[in-house]
Amino acid sequence: MRHNMVAYLYCLVRDLYAEHGDPRVAHLPLLGNLWIVLAIVALYVAFVLHYGPRWMEHRAPFELKRVMQVYNVVQVLANATIFVIGLTNTYLQPGYSWTCQPVDHTDRSPAMMKTLYASYAYYMLKYLDLLDTVFIVLRKKNSQVSFLHVYHHGGMVFGVSIFMTFLGGSHCTMLGVINLLVHTVMYAYYYAASLGAVKNLLWWKQRITQLQLMQFGYLTFHFLLVIVRNPCQFPVFIAFIGFIQNIFMFSMFFDFYYKTYIRKQRKSAETKLNAS
Template sequence: MALVLRRIFDEYHRYMTEYRDTRSVELPLVGSPWPVITIVAVYLYIVLKAGPKYMEHRKAFDLKEVIRVYNAVQVIANGVLFVAIAYLLSLRSNFSYICQPVNYGRTREGYEEMFMSYCYFLLKVLDLADTVFFILRKKHSHVSFLHVYHHALMVMITYLAFIFIPGGHAVMLGVWNTLVHAVMYFYYFLASYGNQYSIWWKKHLTRLQLMQFIHLGLHFGIPALFGIDCGFPRFWLWIGFLQAVFILTMFLDFYFKSYVRNRKSSRKA
């Protein structure tokens, strides 16, 4: 057993030495995997066990003002990052939307991509607060498998993507996700005031999310399926493609149950 563990450790150290982007080693939370593993483990423990048990015999907390501030912060943070990434892409005439390699250079463009990727990773960590708010407000029905899976996995995947492929073809994920989250948290902000158009917003927000995963599936799938080689790791193309297809399937199921089936039922009634 000791030999097996030693072999795993040696392989891990070799892989990290050969492939990890050394420019980000000194940044908070990403120098080693343990901070991220700890964050995700604590998150899962709180939202799946400790949180529900703690709230079992307590009244729901009134967090309306706290959540409004949180939503506003998310709108601003995601909106600013979306504009920043889109602006940087607009300046690069050589950026390929078919297959774009990662710029690992210690140049201005290389550090810009790395910094944007780091900011995106931090936003995924901030997203974990969503589920904690649900638990404290006793909105347990909102803590679905899709919700918890998506939040926990996104932190892990964005961490790994950041230390190995900070930018390149994966930039489009940041563009789409920051746009969708800016709109989504703006919807949450409006809904907290009982906005009369909140139902309209929710339906079209779901459609925007579907568009996101359809495009990301194509974005990662085309170079993966057709063997287009630009230097971007094939492994990460497949990860992006399969993840987009999986989440798209779950969102399609949600959309059908929430809007298509309900609309048919209301017509029959």
């Protein structure tokens, strides 16, 4: 019975990818095979939550300052470059809609093909982002490996793989454009902090979390647009998932923001008041 169910799911996913996958990008690596993507995400989760900490248990933390500096510079340059290419070939194009961009696998215009390849580069960055957690584990900073952190990184790999396979160049593109901008700022902060500028940049760290909250807030509205009014016939089920997912991410990031900044600032203010 179990074997039959697994075989049925396998065939269902295979047929779904074959019938509805985007032929413009089907030839690109790590597209068109959900199982490889899921295997990579599973290996990532297993390493950062179990095998990595267990392997590091009796080892000294790795000194990765230089490696992480190079990594942060690469991330800033890559995210900024893809952001510019993606924005100029989508939302700055006269025929591209901010409110309802359809899924159109037949569009092979130069701007759209540039968008698709920029989107694929963004997809590859989601795998590179997994190194964030690997570095944390190798440096034995395991308290930083929160549910939010692992869920976000693993979920982005899975989510962007679905986007690239079925929805490239569509309404979902806004997610990647905004996320590229946020990551450019975020990794620039990480690099500056690694140079010893932490004290002067503490305000920036709070602003980055605010920027992330704005990201999820706007994306919630962006997906709500095609749920309420859908002239481009964008898949409502996908829009609903995007809507719910961004509400969920906003709530999780807001919980982190409240505990890290608002509650601490209130406690600090109360302590100063009591001391005076």
